[in-house]
Amino acid sequence: MPELPEVEVSRQGISPYLENQQLVNVVARQRQLRWWVPDEVLAQLNQPVLSVTRRAKYLLIQLPQGDIILHLGMSGHLKVIPSDTPATKHDHIDLVLASGMALRLNDTRRFGAVLWQHKGETHPLLASLGPEPLSDNFNLAHLTAAFAKRSSAVKLVLMDNHVVVGVGNIYANEALFKAGILPSKPAKAVTAAQLEKLLPVIKDTLAAAIKQGGTTLKDFSQADGKPGYFAQQLQVYGRGGQPCLTCGTVLSEIRLGQRSTVFCSKCQN
Known part of the structure; x- marks a missing residue:
């Protein structure tokens, strides 16, 4: 998708x-x-x-x-x-x-x-959506309040469109890796220091993906019409069983919310 x-x-x-x-x-x-x-x-x-x-x-x-x-x-x-x-x-x-x-x-x-x-x-489909991830409304205060009482895995909370829109499976995997947070960790257990790191990582990851896609944009008058889905430099998504690019540990893969979830047991906690 x-x-x-x-x-x-x-x-x-x-x-x-x-x-x-x-x-x-x-x-x-x-x-x-x-x-x-x-x-x-x-x-x-x-x-x-x-x-x-x-x-x-x-x-x-x-x-x-x-x-x-x-x-x-x-x-x-x-x-x-x-x-x-x-x-x-x-x-x-x-x-x-x-x-x-x-x-x-x-x-x-x-x-x-x-x-x-x-x-x-x-x-109605747009009425209860959370803030855009690249907007000022998606800030540390909002993220802290959204996580405060949630026992669900942090990855699932990030993918909840009532919390923030558009952080789908690929980018949730990537952002949590870059922030050093285990995807299965209860949201309410994420520390203040981790939250301070996670917020800009989410924004930077999505902004970089958009920028990369924009620089390789195909002409939409072409027959296939696809917008040049950029060659993503993915660090964990789709790499389960392969070595972590940071420490060499074999990346683990589990299912969270019926979605593939890949993480490094050494780099993330």
């Missing part, structure tokens, strides 16, 4: 093609995605695209009357192509622009979403 950096890189990739363009048609070949594509989305004809923003892993295409909300789910990806490009099997939704281009959603497993949010309202 694309994580926050990949979604942000997607936003950066599609924005130049959409912003200040006129949306002239919405083509829905398949409306049954994770949720039914609402009628309001299909009704947005001859409307200017004001901006393309992101909230957590959701992309928001701002129009005068509200926002089209896009979520890529497990297998979705976006591509900007000439609007007359023949559709393939899993090309479900096109947002057709006056420029002759179209933003096309391809989603093999149909776990993605295309939804609508009226102007001035907040969609």
Whole structure:
């Protein structure tokens, strides 16, 4: 599943093609995605695209009357192509622009979403989300309060979108390694010194991933439409059973919340 950096890189990739363009048609070949594509989305004809923003892993295409909300789910990806490009099997939704281009959603497993949010309202999926990890609202006071009474594993708390959005499995593994914290450690047992180290590590890890992705961004008018998921310099994720790059200890791998969790028993405590 694309994580926050990949979604942000997607936003950066599609924005130049959409912003200040006129949306002239919405083509829905398949409306049954994770949720039914609402009628309001299909009704947005001859409307200017004001901006393309992101909230957590959701992309928001701002129009005068509200926002089209896009979520890529497990297998979705976006591509900007000439609007007359023949559709393939899993090309479900096109947002057709006056420029002759179209933003096309391809989603093999149909776990993605295309939804609508009226102007001035907040969609229920966005209403209870925690702060953005790169914002000032995600600070030491917030993290300390969120961890204070939580007995759950620190990794699971970090991946709770009510605590902070977008710290998915890959980046939770990486940040906890860099901060020297065992992923299975109860959140309330994380020390103040560890919290002070963890906060900037989370921000730096995500910012670096976005920056790397941005420097290798593919042209979204290309056929595959994928945003050049950057070659990540992963230190623990996906490396279970391999030596720690810091101390040489064999990395352990367990399951937490049904997700693969890799750590170094020597470097993390």
